[in-house]
Amino acid sequence: MARVTITEVARHAGVSIASASRALNGLVASAETVQKVRAAALELGYVADDTARSLKLGRTNQLAYAVADIGNPVYVEMMGAIERVVAEADYRLVLTKTGDADSTVELVRSLGRGFVDGIIISPLRVTDELVAAIEAAPVPVVVLGRLPAGSKVDTVMADSAQGMTLVIDHLAAEGRRRPAFINGPVDTTPGRLRLAGFRAAVAAHPGLSSIETVADDFTIAAGYRAAIELFDRVDVAPDALVAANDLIGIGALHAADDLGLRIPEDVAVTGMDDTELAGVTRPGLTSVDLGAAERGRVAAQLLIGRLAEPSRSAHTVSVAPSLSIRESTIGAAARNAAGARDAEAAG
Amino acid sequence: MARVTITEVARHAGVSIASASRALNGLVASAETVQKVRAAALELGYVADDTARSLKLGRTNQLAYAVADIGNPVYVEMMGAIERVVAEADYRLVLTKTGDADSTVELVRSLGRGFVDGIIISPLRVTDELVAAIEAAPVPVVVLGRLPAGSKVDTVMADSAQGMTLVIDHLAAEGRRRPAFINGPVDTTPGRLRLAGFRAAVAAHPGLSSIETVADDFTIAAGYRAAIELFDRVDVAPDALVAANDLIGIGALHAADDLGLRIPEDVAVTGMDDTELAGVTRPGLTSVDLGAAERGRVAAQLLIGRLAEPSRSAHTVSVAPSLSIRESTIGAAARNAAGARDAEAAG
DNA sequence: GTGAAAGCGCTAACAA
DNA sequence: TTGTTAGCGCTTTCAC
Numbered sequence: 001m002a003r004v005t006i007t008e009v010a011r012h013a014g015v016s017i018a019s020a021s022r023a024l025n026g027l028v029a030s031a032e033t034v035q036k037v038r039a040a041a042l043e044l045g046y047v048a049d050d051t052a053r054s055l056k057l058g059r060t061n062q063l064a065y066a067v068a069d070i071g072n073p074v075y076v077e078m079m080g081a082i083e084r085v086v087a088e089a090d091y092r093l094v095l096t097k098t099g100d101a102d103s104t105v106e107l108v109r110s111l112g113r114g115f116v117d118g119i120i121i122s123p124l125r126v127t128d129e130l131v132a133a134i135e136a137a138p139v140p141v142v143v144l145g146r147l148p149a150g151s152k153v154d155t156v157m158a159d160s161a162q163g164m165t166l167v168i169d170h171l172a173a174e175g176r177r178r179p180a181f182i183n184g185p186v187d188t189t190p191g192r193l194r195l196a197g198f199r200a201a202v203a204a205h206p207g208l209s210s211i212e213t214v215a216d217d218f219t220i221a222a223g224y225r226a227a228i229e230l231f232d233r234v235d236v237a238p239d240a241l242v243a244a245n246d247l248i249g250i251g252a253l254h255a256a257d258d259l260g261l262r263i264p265e266d267v268a269v270t271g272m273d274d275t276e277l278a279g280v281t282r283p284g285l286t287s288v289d290l291g292a293a294e295r296g297r298v299a300a301q302l303l304i305g306r307l308a309e310p311s312r313s314a315h316t317v318s319v320a321p322s323l324s325i326r327e328s329t330i331g332a333a334a335r336n337a338a339g340a341r342d343a344e345a346a347g
Numbered sequence: 348m349a350r351v352t353i354t355e356v357a358r359h360a361g362v363s364i365a366s367a368s369r370a371l372n373g374l375v376a377s378a379e380t381v382q383k384v385r386a387a388a389l390e391l392g393y394v395a396d397d398t399a400r401s402l403k404l405g406r407t408n409q410l411a412y413a414v415a416d417i418g419n420p421v422y423v424e425m426m427g428a429i430e431r432v433v434a435e436a437d438y439r440l441v442l443t444k445t446g447d448a449d450s451t452v453e454l455v456r457s458l459g460r461g462f463v464d465g466i467i468i469s470p471l472r473v474t475d476e477l478v479a480a481i482e483a484a485p486v487p488v489v490v491l492g493r494l495p496a497g498s499k500v501d502t503v504m505a506d507s508a509q510g511m512t513l514v515i516d517h518l519a520a521e522g523r524r525r526p527a528f529i530n531g532p533v534d535t536t537p538g539r540l541r542l543a544g545f546r547a548a549v550a551a552h553p554g555l556s557s558i559e560t561v562a563d564d565f566t567i568a569a570g571y572r573a574a575i576e577l578f579d580r581v582d583v584a585p586d587a588l589v590a591a592n593d594l595i596g597i598g599a600l601h602a603a604d605d606l607g608l609r610i611p612e613d614v615a616v617t618g619m620d621d622t623e624l625a626g627v628t629r630p631g632l633t634s635v636d637l638g639a640a641e642r643g644r645v646a647a648q649l650l651i652g653r654l655a656e657p658s659r660s661a662h663t664v665s666v667a668p669s670l671s672i673r674e675s676t677i678g679a680a681a682r683n684a685a686g687a688r689d690a691e692a693a694g
Numbered sequence: 695g696t697g698a699a700a701g702c703g704c705t706a707a708c709a710a
Numbered sequence: 711t712t713g714t715t716a717g718c719g720c721t722t723t724c725a726c
Contacts, residue, residue, distance in 0.1 A: 047459065076417055114397040220627065
């Protein structure tokens with residue numbers, strides 16, 4: 001627990017602290033000095049104090065990934081992708097929780113003068129204050145999500161509207177005529193965009209008649225409740241449940257199962273994000289891959305690029321979605337083939 | 348992006364930097380000074396530089412949770428519990444990845460002189476170097492896991508051996524006679540302890556005949572492979588698959604399903620950790636709740652307690668397990684009741 | 695190649 | 711109550 005400073009190392013090695021610092025950092029120093037200082041540091045168990053070092057250097061070599069809900073596997077997947085890029089560039093990644101909208105603004109503000117050189121943030125709700133805080137932040141911020149047009153901020157977006165089109169096209173091709181959309185909270189960015197995407201996608205198919213409901217959170221439990229309530233409420237049952245994300249989709253899957261409905265024969269179910277959970281349910285959950293890992297990778301590269309060139313103009317990158325079709329939407333005849341494919345992927 | 352320091356705030360407010368600091372930190376200062384300084388800080392968008400503040404104060408108000416595999420939901424659950432305690436005590440929690448054994452030692456060393464006042468760590472493998480690094484760390488470290496007896500380190504343990512007893516007792520009561528243990532890597536602490544626990548639990552039931560295999564990772568894919576290989580290898584099939592954690596258990600569940608086995612009629616399956624995934628599969632996965640959230644909570648309290656009283660002697664806390672019984676182990680007759688219970692929990 | 699010394703931004707002891 | 715000043719541990723001129 002004893003805190004040994006560079007002063008002690010220098011004294012131990014019989015050199016000045018300047019020489020000790022140079023030797024430790026691989027700068028100009030005689031072989032003998034380097035050897036003596038290294039030996040002293042090792043013997044004393046010296047590790048440089050990061051706060052002092054950072055105060056002097058004006059950088060920390062740490063980057064933050066700030067996320068609202070680490071319980072959602074899609075963020076875990078993103079974090080993995082970010083971590084790989086960040087480690088490659090010799091930064092350490094730390095994860096912090098954003099909490100609600102107010103605390104997110106507070107976080108950007110405080111983290112900006114804190115222990116990180118840059119921030120990647122996945123905000124659930126984007127307020128004007130948040131945009132202002134991001135633009136005013138003393139360190140670069142990259143946003144995973146969607147900002148008001150004209151924001152001068154590096155941004156990586158998913159195309160959830162296009163994702164909804166993939167879902168509806170697929171369901172229509174499978175003969176579904178009455179899709180029900182189970183959204184998450186509409187005051188969130190994903191909630192707003194996915195609802196708009198659903199409506200646009202349905203409108204493109206004249207034969208469809210859709211219904212909509214809202215889960216009060218992007219969770220399995222909320223999805224379950226919303227689906228039960230939906231079936232209870234409607235006169236004519238939907239033949240497909242289109243969930244705003246995988247967690248809601250899994251809740252809907254359970255609800256349909258508990259109501260004695262066969263999936264996909266009686267009702268198809270889809271999710272969005274294509275998290276590992278989508279492959280874990282039986283039947284597997286058809287889901288839109290919004291490119292979480294790719295978005296994380298790009299976001300990390302944008303951040304590191306901006307750190308190298310702070311004055312560079314803001315970039316906006318959009319990642320294209322794709323559809324991962326599993327058993328929850330495809331006819332019984334095709335299920336064996338899909339099962340075999342999944343098994344191969346898992347094995 | 349302009350970095351405004353307390354010097355500028357002081358000048359703007361027409362007071363000394365000492366007065367500015369006092370006003371900002373709520374120490375003695377006249378109402379007028381406070382008002383002027385607050386106004387100046389607000390106008391300039393001043394936020395105190397954490398690195399400078401920490402260098403001076405000798406603390407950061409940040410704690411780290413270091414974990415090997417954030418993809419495992421059990422760590423996510425722990426983190427949630429830790430975060431609540433930590434936030435309550437006005438610390439910020441950051442999450443960092445430990446990586447392999449060597450980099451874990453390196454992490455403890457560097458993080459100790461880094462941007463945190465204390466560390467909670469969940470090491471997968473405990474080496475002598477790691478114990479030494481923890482004992483020598485300049486900040487308090489709390490270990491979630493098991494250390495060699497006599498280590499003077501705050502520790503929170505699960506009782507996975509007792510957990511195995513719960514599983515085997517349950518399976519035996521359900522009439523299973525030939526359990527197969529699917530372990531994770533044996534050179535990890537959980538792998539070693541769970542294997543020992545399985546053997547002891549089986550030995551307590553003279554009528555049982557067990558077999559064992561090893562998945563090469565604590566993941567769904569590895570569990571799937573191990574289960575397929577197991578059924579391929581044995582002459583007489585097991586009537587229960589006892590997995591070392593939920594992820595392996597889910598892989599085993601899929602494998603059994605893909606082999607055309609009915610669960611639980613042909614083969615029962617159990618997991619361990621009782622993560623949210625155990626409730627997501629159909630049939631639901633019977634799993635041992637090792638008290639992840641409780642362990643996280645206790646670990647955070649231990650760390651905060653030690654920060655308040657650094658010389659306190661080391662504590663070791665053990666959290667008792669319980670069994671969450673789901674459809675993967677109970678007879679068809681009992682399944683409806685369990686299904687209803689799960690539905691209630693989800694709704 | 696090396697040492698003395700300045701200074702990163704902040705807080706706190708001290709003096710006024 | 712306020713201002714002056716030292717100093718947290720480090721890196722980096724600058725002079726030698």
